[in-house]
Amino acid sequence: MSPEEFFPFWSELSPRWKERLYRAAVFRRIDKGTIVHNGSADCLGLLLVNSGQLRAYIISPEGREITIYRLFARDICLFSASCMMQNIQFDITIEAEKDATVWIIPPKIYKKLMDECAAAANYTNGIMASRFSEVMWLMEQVLWNRFDRRLAAFLLEESVLEGSSLLTITHEKIANHMGSAREVVTRMLRYFQKEGLVELSRGTIRIVDSAGLEKL
Amino acid sequence: MSPEEFFPFWSELSPRWKERLYRAAVFRRIDKGTIVHNGSADCLGLLLVNSGQLRAYIISPEGREITIYRLFARDICLFSASCMMQNIQFDITIEAEKDATVWIIPPKIYKKLMDECAAAANYTNGIMASRFSEVMWLMEQVLWNRFDRRLAAFLLEESVLEGSSLLTITHEKIANHMGSAREVVTRMLRYFQKEGLVELSRGTIRIVDSAGLEKL
Numbered sequence: 001m002s003p004e005e006f007f008p009f010w011s012e013l014s015p016r017w018k019e020r021l022y023r024a025a026v027f028r029r030i031d032k033g034t035i036v037h038n039g040s041a042d043c044l045g046l047l048l049v050n051s052g053q054l055r056a057y058i059i060s061p062e063g064r065e066i067t068i069y070r071l072f073a074r075d076i077c078l079f080s081a082s083c084m085m086q087n088i089q090f091d092i093t094i095e096a097e098k099d100a101t102v103w104i105i106p107p108k109i110y111k112k113l114m115d116e117c118a119a120a121a122n123y124t125n126g127i128m129a130s131r132f133s134e135v136m137w138l139m140e141q142v143l144w145n146r147f148d149r150r151l152a153a154f155l156l157e158e159s160v161l162e163g164s165s166l167l168t169i170t171h172e173k174i175a176n177h178m179g180s181a182r183e184v185v186t187r188m189l190r191y192f193q194k195e196g197l198v199e200l201s202r203g204t205i206r207i208v209d210s211a212g213l214e215k216l
Numbered sequence: 217m218s219p220e221e222f223f224p225f226w227s228e229l230s231p232r233w234k235e236r237l238y239r240a241a242v243f244r245r246i247d248k249g250t251i252v253h254n255g256s257a258d259c260l261g262l263l264l265v266n267s268g269q270l271r272a273y274i275i276s277p278e279g280r281e282i283t284i285y286r287l288f289a290r291d292i293c294l295f296s297a298s299c300m301m302q303n304i305q306f307d308i309t310i311e312a313e314k315d316a317t318v319w320i321i322p323p324k325i326y327k328k329l330m331d332e333c334a335a336a337a338n339y340t341n342g343i344m345a346s347r348f349s350e351v352m353w354l355m356e357q358v359l360w361n362r363f364d365r366r367l368a369a370f371l372l373e374e375s376v377l378e379g380s381s382l383l384t385i386t387h388e389k390i391a392n393h394m395g396s397a398r399e400v401v402t403r404m405l406r407y408f409q410k411e412g413l414v415e416l417s418r419g420t421i422r423i424v425d426s427a428g429l430e431k432l
Contacts, residue, residue, distance in 0.1 A: 121337035136306035
């Protein structure tokens with residue numbers, strides 16, 4: 001992928017900015033296991049992930065790690081350029097979880113681009129909102145006693161009771177069973193579907209990976 | 217406060233935009249206990265907090281609440297206008313925790329401002345980064361088994377051992393005692409200071425509210 005493919009606002013840029021970004025972008029291979037960003041002191045730049053896989057995680061005072069999100073080809077890693085953003089006051093570590101190739105845009109250049117180009121600033125805003133949403137999801141999982149586990153257990157139980165992997169039950173009913181709200185159940189079921197654990201259709205839920213649900 | 221005082225980029229706006237914002241802004245009283253935003257379906261607008269106090273929280277599937285941050289006079293509430301931002305995929309509820317007065321900027325107008333004005337987009341980015349940082353802090357507390365509690369317990373113990381509320385100990389040493397890192401200890405001590413629990417000065421920590429620490 002070329003750098004321009006990462007920026008949907010590319011066509012709005014002036015020829016001068018296009019050239020500037022192309023000149024500034026550095027292509028780099030990152031070996032699996034390499035730490036590319038380590039806390040707020042580091043400020044390597046914006047990483048455009050061309051291939052491979054990066055993992056962002058936080059480290060506890062005792063040295064435990066927890067993954068907060070992953071980045072794949074086509075993703076943009078923002079927090080490796082956290083110095084260019086105001087008010088970022090947390091430390092995350094980013095490592096290459098698989099061999100990766102990236103384009104690196106120096107933070108100063110990208111900051112200047114955001115200052116001059118509203119489309120770039122708003123696009124960056126959208127990336128931050130995505131990461132924010134991932135972190136909120138994770139926090140909800142942690143805080144609410146792993147609703148995913150409870151729902152997985154419920155579906156497996158129902159499946160045993162009905163003697164079938166095809167459950168005829170509404171989200172509303174599941175919510176009532178679990179003392180929850182329909183939207184919460186729907187959101188989690190959609191997540192299960194994305195993970196290939198179930199298939200949803202009107203009024204039914206088919207368990208396609210009961211081993212996966214059990215693992216939860 | 218007038219709307220312009222909330223926007224440090226005000227002087228960069230065109231006269232047309234200044235007028236537009238003034239015309240669009242609606243002043244409103246919000247009684248204590250009022251829910252001003254309830255999940256992603258709501259999109260009241262940007263709230264400029266003139267007085268009072270708002271609370272943002274999430275609700276568990278079982279109906280438990282947890283506060284994720286608070287907003288005071290001079291703060292801007294962004295997520296009450298979450299429809300204007302891409303990729304926000306979480307539901308928060310915002311209520312007036314005390315009687316409040318706010319300016320409301322309709323989401324469409326503010327979205328248009330961000331699209332046209334990079335300074336506004338970047339400022340909004342900074343607000344999101346602040347909230348993001350608050351949520352990360354909260355998540356770390358939850359995940360890491362409440363480091364605040366452990367540190368409070370440590371300080372109280374030391375105080376008993378030394379027979380004094382003035383502890384002569386470096387952050388580095390505390391970190392070693394607790395199997396943690398100096399930065400983590402420093403950050404938490406600064407938080408304690410902000411909360412009026414301790415007073416920090418070079419090489420010493422004075423416990424000013426031992427009851428508060430015990431409560432932790």
